[in-house]
Amino acid sequence: xxxxxxxxxxxxxxRAAKPVLSQASIVRAALIVLDDEGFDAVTMxxxxxxxxxxPASLYAHVSNKDELAELMLDAVLAxxxxxxxxxxxxxxxxxxxxxDQIQVMAAHRGIARIAWDIPVPVTPHSLRLGEAxxxxxxxxxxxxxxxxxxxxxxxxxAKAYAYEASGWTWGEFDQAEAGERGEQMVAYMRSLPPExxxxxxxxxxxxxxxxxxxxxxxxxxxFLAGLKVLAKN
Amino acid sequence: xxxxxxxxxxxxxxRAAKPVLSQASIVRAALIVLDDEGFDAVTMxxxxxxxxxxPASLYAHVSNKDELAELMLDAVLAxxxxxxxxxxxxxxxxxxxxxDQIQVMAAHRGIARIAWDIPVPVTPHSLRLGEAxxxxxxxxxxxxxxxxxxxxxxxxxAKAYAYEASGWTWGEFDQAEAGERGEQMVAYMRSLPPExxxxxxxxxxxxxxxxxxxxxxxxxxxFLAGLKVLAKN
DNA sequence: TTCTACTCTCGAACACTGTTCGCGTCAAGT
DNA sequence: ACTTGACGCGAACAGTGTTCGAGAGTAGAA
Numbered sequence: 459x460x461x462x463x464x465x466x467x468x469x470x471x472x473r474a475a476k477p478v479l480s481q482a483s484i485v486r487a488a489l490i491v492l493d494d495e496g497f498d499a500v501t502m503x504x505x506x507x508x509x510x511x512x513p514a515s516l517y518a519h520v521s522n523k524d525e526l527a528e529l530m531l532d533a534v535l536a537x538x539x540x541x542x543x544x545x546x547x548x549x550x551x552x553x554x555x556x557x558d559q560i561q562v563m564a565a566h567r568g569i570a571r572i573a574w575d576i577p578v579p580v581t582p583h584s585l586r587l588g589e590a591x592x593x594x595x596x597x598x599x600x601x602x603x604x605x606x607x608x609x610x611x612x613x614x615x616a617k618a619y620a621y622e623a624s625g626w627t628w629g630e631f632d633q634a635e636a637g638e639r640g641e642q643m644v645a646y647m648r649s650l651p652p653e654x655x656x657x658x659x660x661x662x663x664x665x666x667x668x669x670x671x672x673x674x675x676x677x678x679x680x681f682l683a684g685l686k687v688l689a690k691n
Numbered sequence: 692x693x694x695x696x697x698x699x700x701x702x703x704x705x706r707a708a709k710p711v712l713s714q715a716s717i718v719r720a721a722l723i724v725l726d727d728e729g730f731d732a733v734t735m736x737x738x739x740x741x742x743x744x745x746p747a748s749l750y751a752h753v754s755n756k757d758e759l760a761e762l763m764l765d766a767v768l769a770x771x772x773x774x775x776x777x778x779x780x781x782x783x784x785x786x787x788x789x790x791d792q793i794q795v796m797a798a799h800r801g802i803a804r805i806a807w808d809i810p811v812p813v814t815p816h817s818l819r820l821g822e823a824x825x826x827x828x829x830x831x832x833x834x835x836x837x838x839x840x841x842x843x844x845x846x847x848x849a850k851a852y853a854y855e856a857s858g859w860t861w862g863e864f865d866q867a868e869a870g871e872r873g874e875q876m877v878a879y880m881r882s883l884p885p886e887x888x889x890x891x892x893x894x895x896x897x898x899x900x901x902x903x904x905x906x907x908x909x910x911x912x913x914f915l916a917g918l919k920v921l922a923k924n
Numbered sequence: 925t926t927c928t929a930c931t932c933t934c935g936a937a938c939a940c941t942g943t944t945c946g947c948g949t950c951a952a953g954t
Numbered sequence: 955a956c957t958t959g960a961c962g963c964g965a966a967c968a969g970t971g972t973t974c975g976a977g978a979g980t981a982g983a984a
Contacts, residue, residue: 459923466762512906537776537834574807574854577858578876581852582698585883585891587890588891588894589887589888589890589891592891593888593889593890594890596890598902599739602890602893602894602897603897604909605890606894606897607897607905607906607909607910608909608910610898610906610910611848611906611913614851614855615844615847615848615853616778617849617851618847618848618850619847622805622847643811646813650818655818655822656822656826657822657825657826657829657835657838658821658822658825659817660835661821661835661839663814664835664836664839664840665839665843669816672753672840673840673843673844676837676841676844676921677840677843678838679917679921680841680844680917680918680921681910681913681914681917682914682917683910683916683917683920683921684913684914684916684917684920685913685917686911686914686916687780687916687918687920688909688913689919
């Protein structure tokens with residue numbers, strides 16, 4: 459029972475009025491929803507709503523939610539610049555690249571979660587990052603095989619770290635609740651039986667959100683120091 | 692409109708006939724479903740079906756699906772034995788502990804995925820493992836702070852590795868398809884433009900499922916070598 | 925200009941999820 | 955023997971990703 463539009467009012471010509479739907483615009487909208495409302499809010503319906511349309515419309519430009527996720531990740535990774543390898547400070551460059559990856563993922567809370575849902579990322583910027591990492595590691599004197607394995611481990615750790623970090627700042631608790639939760643954590647650990655948990659007892663203070671960066675730096679430093687040892691054999 | 696049971700047939704007295712519902716039995720059933728049919732099959736309905744009941748019945752013993760996930764993880768971690776620290780071979784002990792964690796998670800494909808959904812694991816066996824790791828690292832001469840950070844990194848990497856490994860053997864493709872996918876991978880990488888991806892081009896062969904164990908060993912060796920370097924300062 | 929062909933849009937529906945409500949039934953306590 | 959309280963669970967709700975097919979709009983051909 460649809461009624462034709464009244465002839466005295468010019469037809470709104472919606473098609474031209476609102477920006478055309480495209481893969482890029484869908485990805486952009488999805489990222490906006492992700493940034494504003496978090497991972498759980500990124501549903502096909504919510505994205506469609508953002509574009510003032512229905513969920514079915516998205517499937518003309520994106521075949522899957524998984525594919526959309528891949529596109530989102532790639533769009534985010536595009537912000538990372540890859541350096542020219544400098545053999546004199548290759549280790550610092552590797553660290554920098556990992557830091558950049560994590561920072562970019564932190565800028566879009568929840569993208570790390572999405573990254574885990576993608577089995578093998580073969581998008582353009584993923585490949586670019588992979589190649590750049592390999593080049594740096596080779597500049598450090600590692601064989602291709604060693605570089606491959608090291609790059610895999612670094613990528614894995616970066617994703618894991620970013621995911622955990624996004625959990626801290628976007629679990630289900632908002633910023634205010636996070637601090638409270640942290641203190642509860644410390645208190646709980648202190649309450650453990652001392653004879654069974656002599657070490658864990660005092661760990662609470664090292665585990666706050668403030669030490670997150672420090673934990674990252676430690677892991678990077680240790681791993682790269684190890685790489686230098688292995689490279690000499 | 693329920694009809695009373697016919698009097699000539701003795702009422703089945705179901706309540707006593709089938710094993711009583713309990714938290715432990717629910718966790719057991721959930722793990723069976725996970726092992727047999729994978730992560731996606733672990734739904735409240737499927738678990739209930741396994742126990743010959745309805746989904747609502749589970750909520751009397753388990754408040755959440757998240758809580759159930761935590762219980763499942765803890766049940767799996769129970770299989771890991773924690774060693775007495777031996778300062779002479781602490782590094783080998785750390786490796787062994789990480790390997791055990793990964794192996795146990797590989798035994799229940801998909802449990803790694805569940806592990807990521809748990810923000811901060813504070814179940815009994817998680818704590819036991821954490822304490823054991825700290826003890827080993829301290830035996831290696833690390834300060835408590837260093838040990839905490841190192842343990843965090845190792846736990847993160849173990850979870851990440853286990854998750855990726857479970858993806859290879861249980862993505863959406865079954866065993867036969869996995870090999871095919873792997874070869875497609877190699878072929879695709881070979882087809883990349885050589886001037887832009889001189890290193891990635893030759894990486895395919897190192898990335899098969901067969902080298903998974905080798906990658907793990909490399910990462911462990913590098914990280915622990917790095918820890919030894921850092922411990923001396 | 926008129927008709928056709930084709931692409932894009934999108935309301936409605938399907939099968940599925942986790943979770944809650946509340947009725948009924950059962951087993952033990954008084 | 956009767957009450958009581960806890961547990962089992964059918965049905966329903968709100969939400970998910972995805973598909974179908976009719977409709978609208980545009981562009982090209984006759």
